[in-house]
Amino acid sequence: MPTRTGDEGGHVQRDTIVALSSAPGKGAIAIVRLSGARAAEIAGKIFHPNNAAAPPENRKLRVGKFAAPGGRAFDEGMAVLMTGPDSFTGEDMAELYCHGGPAVVQALLSAACDAGARPAAPGEFTRRAFLEGKIDLVQCESVADLISAETARAARAALGHLEGGLTKALEAIWGKIIEVGAHLEAAIDFPDEFEPGAGPAPPGGPMGQSELAGRFSVIAGDLAALEKTYRSGRILREGGRVAILGRPNAGKSTLLNYLLGTKRAIMSPIPGTTRDTVEEVCDIGGIPVRLIDTAGLRDTGDPVELEGTDRARRAAASADLCLVVIDAAAGPEEVEWAAREIGGLDAPVILAANKMDLPRANLPGENEIPARICAISALTGEGMDRLRDLIAASLSGEDGGGDDQRLLTRERHRDLVVRCRKAAENGRAALERGLSPELIAVDLNEGQRALSELLGRDYGQDLLDKIFSTFCIGK
Amino acid sequence: MPTRTGDEGGHVQRDTIVALSSAPGKGAIAIVRLSGARAAEIAGKIFHPNNAAAPPENRKLRVGKFAAPGGRAFDEGMAVLMTGPDSFTGEDMAELYCHGGPAVVQALLSAACDAGARPAAPGEFTRRAFLEGKIDLVQCESVADLISAETARAARAALGHLEGGLTKALEAIWGKIIEVGAHLEAAIDFPDEFEPGAGPAPPGGPMGQSELAGRFSVIAGDLAALEKTYRSGRILREGGRVAILGRPNAGKSTLLNYLLGTKRAIMSPIPGTTRDTVEEVCDIGGIPVRLIDTAGLRDTGDPVELEGTDRARRAAASADLCLVVIDAAAGPEEVEWAAREIGGLDAPVILAANKMDLPRANLPGENEIPARICAISALTGEGMDRLRDLIAASLSGEDGGGDDQRLLTRERHRDLVVRCRKAAENGRAALERGLSPELIAVDLNEGQRALSELLGRDYGQDLLDKIFSTFCIGK
Numbered sequence: 001m002p003t004r005t006g007d008e009g010g011h012v013q014r015d016t017i018v019a020l021s022s023a024p025g026k027g028a029i030a031i032v033r034l035s036g037a038r039a040a041e042i043a044g045k046i047f048h049p050n051n052a053a054a055p056p057e058n059r060k061l062r063v064g065k066f067a068a069p070g071g072r073a074f075d076e077g078m079a080v081l082m083t084g085p086d087s088f089t090g091e092d093m094a095e096l097y098c099h100g101g102p103a104v105v106q107a108l109l110s111a112a113c114d115a116g117a118r119p120a121a122p123g124e125f126t127r128r129a130f131l132e133g134k135i136d137l138v139q140c141e142s143v144a145d146l147i148s149a150e151t152a153r154a155a156r157a158a159l160g161h162l163e164g165g166l167t168k169a170l171e172a173i174w175g176k177i178i179e180v181g182a183h184l185e186a187a188i189d190f191p192d193e194f195e196p197g198a199g200p201a202p203p204g205g206p207m208g209q210s211e212l213a214g215r216f217s218v219i220a221g222d223l224a225a226l227e228k229t230y231r232s233g234r235i236l237r238e239g240g241r242v243a244i245l246g247r248p249n250a251g252k253s254t255l256l257n258y259l260l261g262t263k264r265a266i267m268s269p270i271p272g273t274t275r276d277t278v279e280e281v282c283d284i285g286g287i288p289v290r291l292i293d294t295a296g297l298r299d300t301g302d303p304v305e306l307e308g309t310d311r312a313r314r315a316a317a318s319a320d321l322c323l324v325v326i327d328a329a330a331g332p333e334e335v336e337w338a339a340r341e342i343g344g345l346d347a348p349v350i351l352a353a354n355k356m357d358l359p360r361a362n363l364p365g366e367n368e369i370p371a372r373i374c375a376i377s378a379l380t381g382e383g384m385d386r387l388r389d390l391i392a393a394s395l396s397g398e399d400g401g402g403d404d405q406r407l408l409t410r411e412r413h414r415d416l417v418v419r420c421r422k423a424a425e426n427g428r429a430a431l432e433r434g435l436s437p438e439l440i441a442v443d444l445n446e447g448q449r450a451l452s453e454l455l456g457r458d459y460g461q462d463l464l465d466k467i468f469s470t471f472c473i474g475k
Numbered sequence: 476m477p478t479r480t481g482d483e484g485g486h487v488q489r490d491t492i493v494a495l496s497s498a499p500g501k502g503a504i505a506i507v508r509l510s511g512a513r514a515a516e517i518a519g520k521i522f523h524p525n526n527a528a529a530p531p532e533n534r535k536l537r538v539g540k541f542a543a544p545g546g547r548a549f550d551e552g553m554a555v556l557m558t559g560p561d562s563f564t565g566e567d568m569a570e571l572y573c574h575g576g577p578a579v580v581q582a583l584l585s586a587a588c589d590a591g592a593r594p595a596a597p598g599e600f601t602r603r604a605f606l607e608g609k610i611d612l613v614q615c616e617s618v619a620d621l622i623s624a625e626t627a628r629a630a631r632a633a634l635g636h637l638e639g640g641l642t643k644a645l646e647a648i649w650g651k652i653i654e655v656g657a658h659l660e661a662a663i664d665f666p667d668e669f670e671p672g673a674g675p676a677p678p679g680g681p682m683g684q685s686e687l688a689g690r691f692s693v694i695a696g697d698l699a700a701l702e703k704t705y706r707s708g709r710i711l712r713e714g715g716r717v718a719i720l721g722r723p724n725a726g727k728s729t730l731l732n733y734l735l736g737t738k739r740a741i742m743s744p745i746p747g748t749t750r751d752t753v754e755e756v757c758d759i760g761g762i763p764v765r766l767i768d769t770a771g772l773r774d775t776g777d778p779v780e781l782e783g784t785d786r787a788r789r790a791a792a793s794a795d796l797c798l799v800v801i802d803a804a805a806g807p808e809e810v811e812w813a814a815r816e817i818g819g820l821d822a823p824v825i826l827a828a829n830k831m832d833l834p835r836a837n838l839p840g841e842n843e844i845p846a847r848i849c850a851i852s853a854l855t856g857e858g859m860d861r862l863r864d865l866i867a868a869s870l871s872g873e874d875g876g877g878d879d880q881r882l883l884t885r886e887r888h889r890d891l892v893v894r895c896r897k898a899a900e901n902g903r904a905a906l907e908r909g910l911s912p913e914l915i916a917v918d919l920n921e922g923q924r925a926l927s928e929l930l931g932r933d934y935g936q937d938l939l940d941k942i943f944s945t946f947c948i949g950k
Binding site: 027152 | 501600627
């Protein structure tokens with residue numbers, strides 16, 4: 001059960017909330033969920049099982065009809081009770097399965113409210129699961145990530161978090177901090193043994209300064225390793241932005257279509273965040289990739305073309321990866337152009353030398369320009385598998401082949417991990433400067449607070465409001 | 476079990492189908508359904524219950540993880556088995572409740588297909604329920620109607636059909652046809668007793684001609700009564716089209732906004748079917764009403780204004796009801812204009828005399844013009860409750876206050892009921908002309924065939940394809 005600084009939480013009898021929990025719109029079936037002390041009672045007022053004589057059984061589906069309290073039935077379907085604490089929220093819950101039409105759903109929600117429920121706020125079911133101590137904050141966030149996952153790999157990574165992958169990594173660090181804290185307290189109580197060069201402590205006794213400093217280093221190192229996972233974690237969660245750059249007629253559009261065509265299933269155009277590009281999403285090696293097509297780059301005085309070039313450069317500046325496309329058959333000056341262009345880019349670069357089906361200019365070596373180089377033909381598909389592998393490898397980063405189950409995926413994670421790491425580094429520096437154990441304990445507490453906030457062991461209403469406001473209603 | 480003319484149906488072991496059964500898009504939870512002989516086996520390959528030791532129990536939810544066969548878990552959720560014939564389709568079914576994200580759903584559908592299921596065609600679950608004799612065709616259609624119902628009243632009407640309201644009315648007529656058929660057969664076997672004016676048959680004997688003619692009249696009358704329900708049934712299912720007509724500044728827009736504002740919940744703009752009007756849907760007395768705003772009508776030579784006037788007239792021509800709005804404070808010539816205009820309209824008309832908060836011209840009596848008249852102020856809301864009642868009464872028609880549970884709602888219903896009624900009338904006419912029982916039996920068979928087709932007791936693949944192709948996938 002998390003410690004709370006607000007007035008929420010704990011084994012409080014909360015009011016009963018209701019929401020549509022399946023996607024809005026028309027479908028064969030919709031799910032309306034109730035959670036709270038009166039869930040079973042309210043469900044009983046609006047759901048009338050066909051076999052009313054049989055007593056309701058936990059988690060057993062019953063067939064019956066839905067009606068407003070005292071009203072005529074408007075739908076038939078199924079309902080189930082899930083008694084707490086062994087439910088998602090930890091409270092008593094009911095799930096109602098009605099026909100998936102907007103009017104039916106609206107009638108069922110109204111009926112539930114007439115019977116005493118109130119409409120749930122976004123994420124309120126998950127928030128209750130958190131307040132009941134069923135899952136921590138990192139796990140709460142992973143619930144939202146599972147829903148918005150754009151590839152199966154992203155979903156598996158989110159499930160890893162929900163199963164406690166990142167939680168366990170953070171708890172291991174937490175344990176080390178607690179251990180160091182115990183030694184610091186001992187040092188405060190027995191200051192004589194806490195001296196520079198005092199050497200390893202006797203079993204059960206306080207650690208010496210150098211050993212403590214070593215422990216701080218380990219903690220900082222563990223946190224730094226987690227920090228490094230942020231880029232690939234963020235890309236897996238939000239998608240990697242890949243800007244496709246090149247001069248007109250280099251084959252950018254053919255390349256884009258080829259990449260999109262390989263996995264049309266999860267593709268959908270979304271308006272670019274900069275409002276001047278349209279992104280297309282595809283799955284490359286399990287990573288959701290947002291391909292940003294740009295206008296051709298060329299030296300021009302024409303204001304319209306200049307505007308296109310500006311947009312291309314802005315897209316490149318915000319990209320996780322730039323894909324520079326050249327027409328390798330166009331002669332050496334195309335290669336020279338690319339080398340110049342790549343020199344000006346901040347993001348990692350892959351140089352796609354297109355039209356390899358035609359006689360082509362010599363390509364530079366990978367030691368000559370700061371880019372991976374891949375000869376392709378967007379027309380015949382030659383080299384495209386390797387290009388996809390290079391894109392996936394670049395977006396996965398150094399942790400790409402590793403463990404998706406313990407990546408930092410949100411800025412909130414990264415910021416708090418950085419805060420904790422800096423506290424550990426400050427602690428070590430303070431030790432080395434021979435400061436008193438009391439002062440070092442201040443740094444340690446700061447680190448502990450950061451991890452507490454990350455896991456939601458200590459939280460305020462504001463933090464919860466901020467996190468759950470981004471959830472969909474019904475979750 | 477329906478009789479089939481195709482190769483489908485009956486207690487066949489069908490392959491196992493899978494589909495997303497909740498609405499597409501993002502939600503907290505999604506439902507993926509399986510139906511067919513291998514439903515339980517396939518579910519067992521992709522769902523791994525946390526408490527695997529406990530044997531699965533019919534209709535009991537289990538918590539667990541989802542994975543492709545042999546793959547790593549990508550989500551956690553719940554699953555339930557529903558063994559046939561006591562299931563919606565009558566076959567073995569499984570329902571899987573996963574997190575409602577597109578990638579998770581896609582992964583789960585792929586996993587099910589990898590495990591041996593195939594993607595379901597639109598309406599295939601309901602089609603199987605029909606083929607297994609769980610519901611008739613009219614009930615199948617009501618499933619689609621429940622989902623697309625736009626008001627709670629429309630949903631209740633659809634539920635009435637699903638519960639067999641219309642089916643019972645049709646079966647009562649069917650019973651009368653069968654009875655007449657038995658007497659006709661007797662008449663064929665004992666032609667001597669089947670003579671004009673032979674009077675009531677002895678108990679158990681064949682009916683005389685006049686008595687049979689009376690029976691045909693009753694059948695035709697029952698069918699004619701059903702036919703009359705088609706307008707209100709169609710309007711409840713598809714929505715009633717109400718064209719708002721009036722001269723500029725009569726207050727059409729204020730009126731429209733007032734009507735819409737009263738029930739914004741289920742309102743959404745939809746593109747007009749004629750592409751030149753935008754319809755707004757609202758709930759008036761439980762009826763989904765499509766309000767069609769038109770340009771002001773005025774005598775003009777300006778081509779742009781003429782085009783607007785043309786569109787208004789087209790909207791009026793296709794409307795179920797015209798709402799003519801006048802500025803009652805504008806003087807008698809506004810009333811005269813309305814009287815002329817109303818004379819040219821085919822649909823029922825309500826004359827809304829707006830601005831009753833101002834001093835106004837004398838209104839005509841309801842016996843002077845073919846319209847209901849209602850003084851309103853769209854500004855203050857005065858008279859608006861009565862206007863809504865008048866709109867609802869006009870769209871409900873003569874059956875409005877009656878029974879929503881046995882309305883004809885589709886053209887298919889109406890056409891077949893008309894065919895059956897005409898056959899009954901032909902039969903009576905043939906009797907009256909003294910034709911032989913064999914010839915009269917031809918008419919009777921024709922009527923029986925029409926009812927058979929309506930209920931789906933005799934069907935071809937084409938009919939089923941046509942009906943179920945309009946269903947959503949997953950239903």
